[in-house]
Amino acid sequence: MKRVVITGMGTINPLGNNIADFWKNAVSGKSSAGIITRFDASKFRTQIACEVKDFKPDTYLDRNEIKRSDLFTQYALYSASQALEDSELNISQMDPFDIGVIWGVGQGGMETFEQEVENYVTGNYVPRFSPFFVPRLIVNMASGMISMKFGLQGINYTTVSACATANTAMMDAFNYIRLGKAKVFVTGGSEAPITAASIGGFSAMKAMSVRNADPLTASRPFDKDRDGFVMGEGAGALILEEYEHAKKRGAKIYAELVGASMTADAYHMTSPHPEGLGAAKAMQLALEEAKLNPTELDYLNLHATSTPVGDIAELNAVNKTFREASNLWVSSSKSMTGHLLGAAGAIEAILAVKSINENIIPPTINIENPDSEIPHGIQIVTKKPMHKNIKTAMSNAFGFGGHNSTLIFREI
Numbered sequence: 239m240k241r242v243v244i245t246g247m248g249t250i251n252p253l254g255n256n257i258a259d260f261w262k263n264a265v266s267g268k269s270s271a272g273i274i275t276r277f278d279a280s281k282f283r284t285q286i287a288c289e290v291k292d293f294k295p296d297t298y299l300d301r302n303e304i305k306r307s308d309l310f311t312q313y314a315l316y317s318a319s320q321a322l323e324d325s326e327l328n329i330s331q332m333d334p335f336d337i338g339v340i341w342g343v344g345q346g347g348m349e350t351f352e353q354e355v356e357n358y359v360t361g362n363y364v365p366r367f368s369p370f371f372v373p374r375l376i377v378n379m380a381s382g383m384i385s386m387k388f389g390l391q392g393i394n395y396t397t398v399s400a401c402a403t404a405n406t407a408m409m410d411a412f413n414y415i416r417l418g419k420a421k422v423f424v425t426g427g428s429e430a431p432i433t434a435a436s437i438g439g440f441s442a443m444k445a446m447s448v449r450n451a452d453p454l455t456a457s458r459p460f461d462k463d464r465d466g467f468v469m470g471e472g473a474g475a476l477i478l479e480e481y482e483h484a485k486k487r488g489a490k491i492y493a494e495l496v497g498a499s500m501t502a503d504a505y506h507m508t509s510p511h512p513e514g515l516g517a518a519k520a521m522q523l524a525l526e527e528a529k530l531n532p533t534e535l536d537y538l539n540l541h542a543t544s545t546p547v548g549d550i551a552e553l554n555a556v557n558k559t560f561r562e563a564s565n566l567w568v569s570s571s572k573s574m575t576g577h578l579l580g581a582a583g584a585i586e587a588i589l590a591v592k593s594i595n596e597n598i599i600p601p602t603i604n605i606e607n608p609d610s611e612i613p614h615g616i617q618i619v620t621k622k623p624m625h626k627n628i629k630t631a632m633s634n635a636f637g638f639g640g641h642n643s644t645l646i647f648r649e650i
Contacts, residue, residue, distance in 0.1 A: 239416040241481035243650060244492040244591055246327070248320025250313055251472030251585050252288035252575050256320060260585070261592050264600040265623045269574055271453040271468050276432045284441040286453040287432045288470035288576030306370050307383060308347035309430035313473035313581075314380035315387060318424050321475035322388060325489065327422065329388060338392030338420045339381040340411045342403035342427030344580025344637075346377035349433050380428055392420045400637025401541070402500070403427050404474065404583030405645055409498035411478045421483045426584035428473030437469060443508065445545060457577075458604035459542040459549050459570040460612060467543040470576030474584030476591075493591045493631075493647040497528030503640030509547055514555025516642045521559045521632065524644040532563045534630060535646075537599050539586045541634040542570035543577050550611045552634065557613040567626065569602045569619040583635035587645055590631040594649050599624040 247257050252270030254260035263270075270288040279285040295304050295312045298319035304312060318339075322329075329337065354371050358364070373379055378396040385394050393414055397406040404427030411423035431437075440446050447466040449456035457468040484491055501523070503516040510517065525532060538556065542549050549570075560566050571589050578585060593599055599619045612618075629649040636642050 240418060242412050242415045242478050242495045243481050243484050244476050244495065245479045245484050245489045246321040246325025246477030247492065247588050247591065248317040248324060248475040249473065249585055249588060250290055250293065250316050251474065251578065252290055252470050255292065257588065264571055264574060264589060265598055267574065267601045267603045267621065269454040269603060271456050271576060273453060274432060274437070277434050279437060282437060282441060284437060284446040284448055285450040286447065286456055286468060287437065288468055289432055290472050303383065303387070306373060307379065308350045308374040310343055310347060310428045311380045311383055313430060314341060314428040315383060317426065317428065317473040317475035318384045321424065321477050325477040334389050334391040336392055336421040337390040338414065339384045339390055339394045339424045340397065340407045341381035341384065341425065342397045342407035342580050342584065343377040343380050344398060344400055344403045344429055345431050345436065347375035348431055348436050350374040352433055352435050384424055390424065399641040399643070400639055401577070401579050401582055402635045402637035402641040402643040403580035405635040405643035406500065408476065408478070408583070408587060408645060409500065409643065412495050412498050415478060415480050421480045423478045424475060425478055426473065426475040427581040429579045429581040430471050431579055432469055432471050440469065447544065455604045457544045457573045459544045459573050459602055460609050460618060461605045462607045462609045464544045464546060464549065466545055467572065468576040470578040472578055472585065473581050474588050476584065476587060491650050493594050494650040495645065496648045497524035497646035499523035499527065499644050501642045503642065505640055508638050510551040510636060512551050514551045514558065516640060517552055517555035517634065517636060518558040520642040520644040521555065524632065524646050528646045528648065530630060530646065532560045533565060535560065535563060535566050535632055536626065536628040537590070537593050537631040538566060538568045539590050539631065539633045540568050540570045541636045543572055550609065553613055553616050556616060567599055567617045567619050567624060569599055571600055573603045583633065583643065586633045586635065590633040590647050593631050594628050594647060597626060597628050599626060
């Protein structure tokens with residue numbers, strides 16, 4: 239089968255509105271959490287989130303694109319524009335049916351939905367809905383509008399697998415290129431969940447941190463005092479390209495995508511399997527596809543969201559998979575970015591790729607009292623970045639419903 243490489247990247251997320259700022263702030267161990275400004279959350283159990291700062295959609299979007307799209311689609315268009323610009327692809331000289339878009343979105347237009355329902359109720363239930371209500375709401379509009387913006391007529395759809403969503407999208411794009419169904423994909427994920435209903439819903443489940451008095455330290459994976467995740471928002475985009483096509487046009491290549499796998503826990507609606515059986519199998523299958531021994535992996539960007547159950551379940555899975563791998567170091571970037579739900583896998587894949595390029599592992603911040611349940615031998619990068627020769631990097635993303643996904647990147 240054909241080889242697949244990364245030739246462009248773009249992002250907007252709580253740590254930066256471009257790749258350079260994102261990487262700099264991640265390596266610096268900067269927390270992006272703060273009191274919610276998007277709406278009045280003063281009466282909510284959770285009042286904090288990791289918000290995108292200084293978003294200027296008109297940098298890449300025209301007036302009509304902004305008017306017709308929810309924030310999750312705007313984030314998608316913004317990051318995809320960066321990634322295509324970074325790739326230096328000359329789309330006008332390619333067959334448009336050779337370039338597709340597979341994009342991940344977990345929730346879709348929550349803000350649009352809330353606004354339209356509120357208008358309906360406050361208007362004495364008079365049905366005056368916007369003609370853009372449905373197009374702004376539905377999750378597939380992100381992939382659709384990316385294709386329209388750039389004239390990309392290849393395979394086009396949106397994946398949904400909760401917080402594993404972006405990894406699912408990238409895995410699908412990877413497989414279609416390997417099978418010769420396309421030469422290039424714009425892929426990744428976006429999410430805009432900092433809304434009253436979304437924050438309220440996750441808060442009601444007691445899945446989110448209530449460390450409202452100290453938001454900067456609220457996301458604290460593996461710390462014994464962790465009390466839930468911190469919501470994030472934004473998008474990450476990667477250009478996946480068939481290797482020979484990239485080489486022929488002289489493209490810069492960041493890394494090669496060599497393994498991708500998904501499994502299901504078949505265990506619980508929201509909790510992972512406590513022994514991490516499904517997660518371990520996903521990592522094992524990805525390693526097999528990449529033709530790597532566990533001892534050959536250098537870095538693993540964990541899903542680790544800062545929930546009491548999820549963090550240890552994932553480390554149990556890592557312990558099963560990499561029991562003999564003394565070279566492996568792990569970290570959780572969600573300690574800085576918060577949890578971007580359907581976009582999480584995309585920005586974490588970018589960090590995995592950058593770790594290979596720069597030979598640096600971003601730290602896990604806010605671990606003050608390590609959980610005693612952390613399996614012996616797990617090596618977590620904490621407080622400061624680690625400088626290390628990195629040739630291979632893995633990125634995990636797991637979601638409600640028992641979805642497990644793993645990607646592996648390799649130096650090229």
